[in-house]
Amino acid sequence: MLNCDQYLMPETLEEALAQWAGAPEGSRLLAGGTDILPWAREGRAGHVHLPVIIDISRVKELRGYDVADGRVRLGANVVFQQFLTDDELRHHLPCMPHCSIWFADDQIREQATLAGNIVNASPAADGVPPVFAMNGTVEIARLEGGSIVRRSVSSRDFITGPGRTILEAGEIVTAVTCDSMAGYGGAFEKVGQRRSLVISVVCAVCLVKLSADDKTFADVRLSLGGISPVPVRLDAAEASLKGQPVSRESVLAAVKTAGDLVRSRTRREYRGEVVRGFIERAIEDALADYGVALSPPEMKEAALANT
């Protein structure tokens, strides 16, 4: 059970920052709150009594999103369901509908925020690999001498380990800003024990853009979750695909060593094996989303034999 002495619902960022800065040790900040209640149960944290819970879901400045200069700035209160229902977000972030549909279920997507998913910093977080792939930055605010001070860090630097981030006392994540990927094909893959509402064993995201004649890869973004303390961006595989012809051989060559990235505590060998086929499928699905089919599956075994 989760209890607290005070449950605060600030309506402005300044109010939230002041409350958070003044909150006693052990207080918690939440947005959707979908992780904290299951955490405060028998077998995990058990009965938890917090001094203060600050619920930022009604802070106006953290709602909504803006698109400017090729970047999409997502307020910290943007929930996963919006990536499925908002046409403009779907246009600019074509991998996010696929990520969202695999994330929890319709009910939880209505509450759970992308920013919260990043702050939780779970190695298996579904929201983190896409943000890595889209060159996401995390915007952070704090109060200094009564005024709001902001800083931005790359999402890859923001998360430092399982459940660990660079957030300091009194700081609140206010937004996540990503590249607009309009025109890319997007895909998200996930392996878990069931389809809805499951924690990823491995998840992968891919975004692709081809040359004007559809013959070569112009840009590829790849990122993996669930295989290491922090999700990883596949810089080497991305670089090796750029300029290569769109073919099964190029894809298999690029993902050949991806299994080496696996640094999980458990089932390392299994994950290593899954990861290769998995990234291959992510690229294939992103290409399909782009409107281009990779060579048919029958040719896959022949292509495999050549690598």
Added chain:
Amino acid sequence: MPTLDMEVTVNGRDVKRRATTQMRLLDFLRNELNLTGTKEGCGAGECGTCSVFVDGKLVKSCLMPAAKANGAEIETVEGLAKRGELTYLQRAFHKTGASQCGYCIPGMVMAATGALRENPHAGFDEIKERLGGNICRCTGYSKIFEAVELARDAMNGSLPTTALEGPGAGDSFIGNNVRRLDAPSKVTGALKYAGDMVMPGMLHMQVLRSPVAYALIKSIDISEAEAMPGVECVITADDVPGEDGFGVFVHDQPIMARGRVRYVGEAVAAVAAEDVETAMAALGKIKVEYENLPAVFDPEVAMAPGAPVLHDYAPGNIVKHIPIRKGDVEEGFAEADLVVEEDYGTQAVEHAYLEPEAGLAYVDPDGVVTVVSPSQNITHHRHMLAKIIDQPINKVRFIMSPVGGGFGGKEDMIYQGMLALAAMKSGQPVRLVFTREESIVSTAKRHPARITYKMGLKNDGRITAVEFRMVADGGAYGLSTEGVMRKAAILSCGPYDIANVKIDTYGVYTNNTPSGAFRTFGAMQAQFATESHLDICAGKLGLDPFEIRRINMMRSGALTHTKQKLGSVSLGLALDAAEKASNWESGPADVRGSSRSDLGKAGNREPCTLGSRIRASDGAGGKKDVA
């Protein structure tokens, strides 16, 4: 306890109430507003039984602190239709028989309502995905999806509303669809399960459970817990006035641990207090001194000489051994061309009914001890409890509340005795509602089994003999183990005509969670071994798996392994139908043709996908056109 003032609109009415900061929206709706149509199945956002609309968005109310919903407009299952009426969806659920135990149904109706509000033209796949956050354990979902499609079509006018009316039974119940009488109460959330029931002056029970697998209880000190304000009584095995012991076959389990604990999660003491929080706090004040004993977790080890003995009456730790002998297996193996031996193992399985165990007990003005609970075996419970509390049978009453899924898991009287004792000791009604965690840790599981299989066959596929040995982990107490062993033995070699069989099933005590009744009652474990073994043998003999079964199947007039003569046997028809329906690619089980011909046809299982709503809105073209 810290409080806050809630002002919300619930089902169109303004509500002002004081809540505690600890309450989830689920608790606020159920405990403060008595809107018990919103159920708690897991408390962790997994099952969807608590789904409600908050400001028009479907959410899980167990994941929302009540404070978070302050000021919001809330809609629960009770608010979907006017009293006495049903929505199209509720009528469709009634029509297709989508409600069985009914416990998931209010949440399912809410999720379905949300799905059709979001997309009134949602296709089958999208409906399925939108209900993905809701679990049902009875229906297999088919009838639920069928109901949502029916309601969708009726709402869109592509079907007349008369399609929602069910046909009557006609002149006969046989061969006609019969509408479930209890469906309206389930689809509206009106039906009260035990955990929904309240009585004036009702106390709340919490149970102290053993953290160790096997130990002597040196002492239990309840004095500090008893002295806490708000605590009405604390009970232990010492409060049992009669002959303590229950079980479906052997009465080997005390109401609460007596002198020894035998598994992690066994009840040791229980507190009845004015609220759950006080009862829970009191558990922390009970001091139990344990002296660990060497425990045994493997049934084969438990059967070996020198193993720790769990129950004095059973020095070899055997709950039940069922032997069956027919013909002469040695002769059968001698005439075989091929003898195949394999081992098979199955694991413990939790029933995971959506309704966690709950019960309410009181002593009525005439001194009748009354227990209301979703018991699957009330008459037997009544007889056992009478002995345990040393009362004549007419002073003990069991009322069966709606069972929110049982599957065998609610046959055991594991908490009703504690409720009765607390009601007797306190003189007040007492209610206990398990958490999901408590349900999983303390209640019976399907027997994990290890099966050694030896089968002799002729080259033409005829089985000449079977030796079947199953060792099942019964866990710490007997529960239904005896019956499960009996059925496993009877059905062990499947529906196959075998002249020579030697069958032994053993249910064994260990310090694991007790095993008990679970759908199939022992047959699943045996069938898993038998059918797997037949496939392996078919592969070795170069036979098609269907063929080896047809060669050996019992036919009308056959004698079963226990020598019962069968009048008519329809196995051949079932095999023909299964072969046809599965687009079976004929050939031995371990050989594949050059190309697969059994996939991608109508009726075959589709691969697992998600995202039908994305595909539907993308249209035919890819993203290129958008850019």
